[in-house]
Structures are given as structure tokens and as C-alpha cells.
Amino acid sequence: DDDAPKKDEL
């Protein structure tokens, strides 16, 4: 899902 927030944090 492109709308899911991108998880770039740890």
C-alpha cells in the first residue's frame, strides 16, 4: 500500500 506511512525510522 503506497499510502502506508514509510517506516524509515528505527
Next chain:
Amino acid sequence: MNVFRLAGDMSHLLAIIILLLKIWKTRSCAGISGRSQLLFALTYTARYLDLVTNWVSLYNTVMKVFFIATSYATIYLMYLKFKATYDSNHDTFRVEFLLLPVTILALVLNHEFSFMEILWTFSIYLEAVAILPQLFMVSKTGEAESITSHYLFALGSYRLLYIFNWIWRYYTEEYYDLIAIIAGVVQTVLYCDFFYLYFTKVLKGKKLQLPA
């Protein structure tokens, strides 16, 4: 990546290294809550399952692998290798009182009702409260070794630095994630009492000792 985020990650890394070195050098895990460490292992396992589905960067992958691997290494040291030194009589916080509400909250308050997203949300809520068995143990015994205090200080600083990172990201990228922010604030607030004792006692060379 900004300076607060990097400092936060480094602080988190440092906390884990301090903890592992303390256990390894003293051949003892006295004063450390195995229950908190189990909750952290569960946190990282639930959150970093996206290692296989979502590539972010080499930095991101290396850190995730490190956090998962060290959380299990800590459990191995506490429950197997140095089990005899584990202070289980004082580690009595009922973790089901954390796991149950956190699970329900993750099922109700999430960005998307999907398997991965709920696991991520669960991990965020769980991390916020995972330190409670450790803080409970310190309050129960009324004291903590200096090295344990340094560990707790580094671990508490990590989420505090992440809050500055989120403020920074909000102004520079207009990015924010309310679930992470609210849980991160709760997590940091739980450390406030400890931070006060750390600055007023431990940094002045005294042992962290609670008033009787």
C-alpha cells in the same frame, strides 16, 4: 536523517553496548530486569519484520539486525549463560498488565488494519512501556549500580532525542507520525523521575539510591 535522529540512534546503540558489556565484564546480570529485556526483544521482532519486505537503506538494515540480534543475545546471557546471577525475586512486574492493553490499543488505534501495520503499532506502544519492569525493579530494591544507571540514561535519551527529530522533521519535511510521537512522549515521560535522580545523584558520583 538529521542530527537529532542520528544522536538518538547512537544513544540507543550505546545503551545496548553498555548493558552487554556490564553483563559480560562482571559475569553478572544482577539488577537487570529480564522481563524488560524480553519485552524489548518482542518489540524489535514485531517492528523489524519489515526487514524482508521494505528496503530503506544499508544503515537502516544494519541497525535493525543489530537491535534484534543484541536483544536475543541479552536474553541468552540473562536466562542461560549467567542465569545464576539473575535477580528474579525482584523482577516481578506483571507484564500481562502491559501486553494486554498494548495489544488492544494496537488493534484499535493504528494507521491501517493490516498484519504488518498492526505489528508495527504494537511494537511502538510496547516499546513505550517496556522499561517499566526495569524501573519497578530499581524502585523495589531502592538502588541501581552506576553502570545500570548509565544504561538507563542512554536508553531514555534515545527517545527524547527522537522527539527533537520529530519536531525537526515536522518543520523541514512536514512529516509526522502521531502514533510514534505520542508513544515516544509517553516513553520519555516515564524516564523523567529517573533523569532527575541521574543528574542529582549519579553524575555527582553517588550511587542511585531511592529514599527509604
